[in-house]
Amino acid sequence: MSNPVHYHLEDGLALIGLANPPLNTLDQPLRAALADACERAAADPAVRAIILHGADSLFSAGADIGELGSPASCAVPALPDLLTRLTRIDKPLIAAIGKLALGGGLELALACGYRIGAPDARVGLPEVNLGLIPGAGGTQRLPRLIGAEPALNIMLSGEQLDAERARLVGILDRVADSAESLLDNARAYAHELLCASAPARRKERYPHPADELHDEFFLDFRVEHESRWKGRLAPRLILAAVEAACVLPLEEGLIREQALFRQAEESPQSAALRHVFFAEREAGKVPGIDASTPLRSIGKIAVIGAGTMGGGIAMNFINAGIPVTILESQGDDLDRGLERIYQNYASSLKRGKLRAEQVRQRMDLLTGTLDYADLADADLVIEAVFEKLEIKQDVFRTLDRVCKPGAILATSTSSLDVDQIAGVTCRPEDVIGLHFSSPANVMRLLEVINTRKTAPDVLATTLRLARQIGKVPVVSGVCSGFIGNRMLERCAREAQRLVLEGANPTQVDGVLTGLGLNMGVPGMPALAGQRREDFKVITLAERPAGELQIPRRPIDDQEIHDRCLLMLINEGIQLLDEGIALRASDIDLVWINGYGFPAHLGGPLYYAEQLGLDKVVAGIQRYRKELGAYGEMWFQPAPLLERLVAAGKTRIEPLWPAALQPALFLAS
Numbered sequence: 001m002s003n004p005v006h007y008h009l010e011d012g013l014a015l016i017g018l019a020n021p022p023l024n025t026l027d028q029p030l031r032a033a034l035a036d037a038c039e040r041a042a043a044d045p046a047v048r049a050i051i052l053h054g055a056d057s058l059f060s061a062g063a064d065i066g067e068l069g070s071p072a073s074c075a076v077p078a079l080p081d082l083l084t085r086l087t088r089i090d091k092p093l094i095a096a097i098g099k100l101a102l103g104g105g106l107e108l109a110l111a112c113g114y115r116i117g118a119p120d121a122r123v124g125l126p127e128v129n130l131g132l133i134p135g136a137g138g139t140q141r142l143p144r145l146i147g148a149e150p151a152l153n154i155m156l157s158g159e160q161l162d163a164e165r166a167r168l169v170g171i172l173d174r175v176a177d178s179a180e181s182l183l184d185n186a187r188a189y190a191h192e193l194l195c196a197s198a199p200a201r202r203k204e205r206y207p208h209p210a211d212e213l214h215d216e217f218f219l220d221f222r223v224e225h226e227s228r229w230k231g232r233l234a235p236r237l238i239l240a241a242v243e244a245a246c247v248l249p250l251e252e253g254l255i256r257e258q259a260l261f262r263q264a265e266e267s268p269q270s271a272a273l274r275h276v277f278f279a280e281r282e283a284g285k286v287p288g289i290d291a292s293t294p295l296r297s298i299g300k301i302a303v304i305g306a307g308t309m310g311g312g313i314a315m316n317f318i319n320a321g322i323p324v325t326i327l328e329s330q331g332d333d334l335d336r337g338l339e340r341i342y343q344n345y346a347s348s349l350k351r352g353k354l355r356a357e358q359v360r361q362r363m364d365l366l367t368g369t370l371d372y373a374d375l376a377d378a379d380l381v382i383e384a385v386f387e388k389l390e391i392k393q394d395v396f397r398t399l400d401r402v403c404k405p406g407a408i409l410a411t412s413t414s415s416l417d418v419d420q421i422a423g424v425t426c427r428p429e430d431v432i433g434l435h436f437s438s439p440a441n442v443m444r445l446l447e448v449i450n451t452r453k454t455a456p457d458v459l460a461t462t463l464r465l466a467r468q469i470g471k472v473p474v475v476s477g478v479c480s481g482f483i484g485n486r487m488l489e490r491c492a493r494e495a496q497r498l499v500l501e502g503a504n505p506t507q508v509d510g511v512l513t514g515l516g517l518n519m520g521v522p523g524m525p526a527l528a529g530q531r532r533e534d535f536k537v538i539t540l541a542e543r544p545a546g547e548l549q550i551p552r553r554p555i556d557d558q559e560i561h562d563r564c565l566l567m568l569i570n571e572g573i574q575l576l577d578e579g580i581a582l583r584a585s586d587i588d589l590v591w592i593n594g595y596g597f598p599a600h601l602g603g604p605l606y607y608a609e610q611l612g613l614d615k616v617v618a619g620i621q622r623y624r625k626e627l628g629a630y631g632e633m634w635f636q637p638a639p640l641l642e643r644l645v646a647a648g649k650t651r652i653e654p655l656w657p658a659a660l661q662p663a664l665f666l667a668s
């Protein structure tokens with residue numbers, strides 16, 4: 001195995017290059033090699049300063065997430081110990097940050113006395129997204145470097161800062177002239193420090209981070225933010241760690257950080273979030289599609305319909321620098337649609353999220369038209385007109401006539417049969433569904449609907465494009481509602497039935513939002529407005545309940561939770577068995593990224609695994625008995641669920657023969 005660290009001595013400087021591609025994750029072999037290289041440089045009298053850099057420019061994306069929770073994560077040298085050792089070397093250490101310094105990667109840079117970043121570098125402490133806290137000194141060193149409150153905000157948001165912002169807040173000392181000159185600028189910086197006899201570490205800017213804060217800061221901060229954290233543990237632990245940084249000396253603070261880190265690492269929430277992390281890396285992988293699958297080039301995009309979805313869809317592409325032509329049937333509708341997009345950007349400008357120049361650049365990439373002839377050179381056309389099969393089929397007949405050969409034709413339908421839409425064209429192999437969630441420019445989910453006729457290169461191209469615009473693509477086969485809406489329908493029916501049986505809509509909403517869902521089912525129509533008790537609805541529910549002879553009774557929260565969740569889970573498992581979804585984790589991603597299911601519970605099918613599959617079956621069978629004819633109609637365990645339990649499985653997986661998988665998904 002090649003050495004994961006390059007060592008090079010020149011002109012009094014030791015250049016230590018991390019070489020653990022592709023991301024320089026700080027796994028045990030890299031940590032051990034880095035420790036050796038740093039000891040060598042520390043002991044060599046010819047070395048006066050040390051530069052740590054990414055051998056292939058990228059600095060480090062942080063810990064090896066696969067190691068977390070296993071003995072390998074703390075195998076000697078453990079990262080916290082290694083970094084403490086680096087802080088004690090009595091020669092200046094300069095971190096030269098190319099591309100990324102995230103998590104443990106930034107903590108490594110914080111253990112150096114000085115930091116210079118490439119102009120395109122991004123830094124951050126995203127551990128909170130994995131239910132963790134920075135566990136290698138980040139919670140203690142960052143507040144001492146930039147102050148407690150800014151450090152807290154960076155850790156709680158998990159956001160990535162660009163190089164200029166990182167310099168302004170004080171994480172970087174300098175930004176290099178260009179990415180290419182990073183190492184040369186780092187060398188020059190090292191020589192400047194040596195000429196000035198600079199200390200190995202400069203004095204901490206905030207040795208007592210609490211001095212900047214008012215007495216009740218942590219109490220007030222908790223009160224202000226707690227409701228937003230819902231049931232999440234990691235933000236609370238981050239707050240506790242930063243509080244420790246404010247009241248304890250560094251050595252004791254580091255010990256406290258370790259204890260809090262272990263608590264986070266061992267929590268079920270972190271396990272669930274790690275499941276989500278790996279699920280995202282799996283999503284969009286389709287058996288039979290790989291690096292050798294050809295891709296179509298996508299330079300120009302057209303969107304048909306400038307309504308709620310069309311506008312949001314167009315924004316995704318212009319945000320990524322891809323020109324979009326948007327077509328409407330009437331001039332007024334077009335003007336209104338373009339204005340709505342502009343107003344969206346104007347509000348980002350007002351909130352400081354975009355600069356005026358960026359708004360102008362984006363709007364310059366957008367062209368409106370009423371003429372299909374303007375779509376002749378589009379590489380991808382996404383239809384987003386009214387949800388009516390005949391209207392969509394008309395649009396596709398026209399597209400078939402006007403679009404160039406090889407153009408990908410996509411429909412944004414949320415429930416219609418994509419095969420029937422594709423069927424009106426002479427090129428069904430070029431047709432695919434792209435089901436965005438609303439607001440399309442914000443929500444990360446993109447359900448990619450693959451028909452039996454969709455060409456593999458069309459699927460592969462759309463998956464790559466989805467990643468390019470920052471979406472989480474999940475492939476779904478054709479069925480009514482696809483993965484997300486078909487499951488929602490089962491859960492929503494149960495919620496409505498519970499209201500007929502006597503549950504209060506607010507109670508149903510409360511149980512589901514209490515679980516962490518962004519919206520309980522009854523609250524969904526209030527997406528534009530306030531959610532509040534409407535007594536008319538309760539009265540309204542009494543009439544059909546009477547007509548249908550549904551006895552009304554008080555219903556407790558547990559029953560609401562169980563019935564809604566059991567229906568959601570059961571339908572997800574059924575979708576897997578039918579080959580509509582490829583893997584259980586894809587279904588989890590649909591619900592986390594499109595329907596507000598809490599990521600720290602891992603998604604509905606991961607949640608089912610934690611409940612226990614045998615308990616899920618037992619719950620369904622219980623309501624089958626208790627709910628009479630209604631129970632018999634709906635509470636039927638999915639056959640795959642029963643097979644999994646019979647086989648003693650604890651994980652949800654499709655039990656298809658592997659050879660069948662590509663056949664389920666790819667056009668022959």
Ligand code: NAI
Binds near residue numbers: 304307309395412413
């Ligand atoms: P919308 O009613 O806001 O917009 C539809 C637009 O299409 C209108 O501006 C209309 O003037 C235009 N249009 C209608 N027929 C046309 C034609 N023949 N040629 C050109 N333009 C035409 O509808 P919305 O909500 O944007 O939905 C669009 C599609 O997206 C539907 O298929 C819907 O099911 C789907 N969808 C909607 C979601 C939502 O939350 N609104 C979520 C996910 C998908």
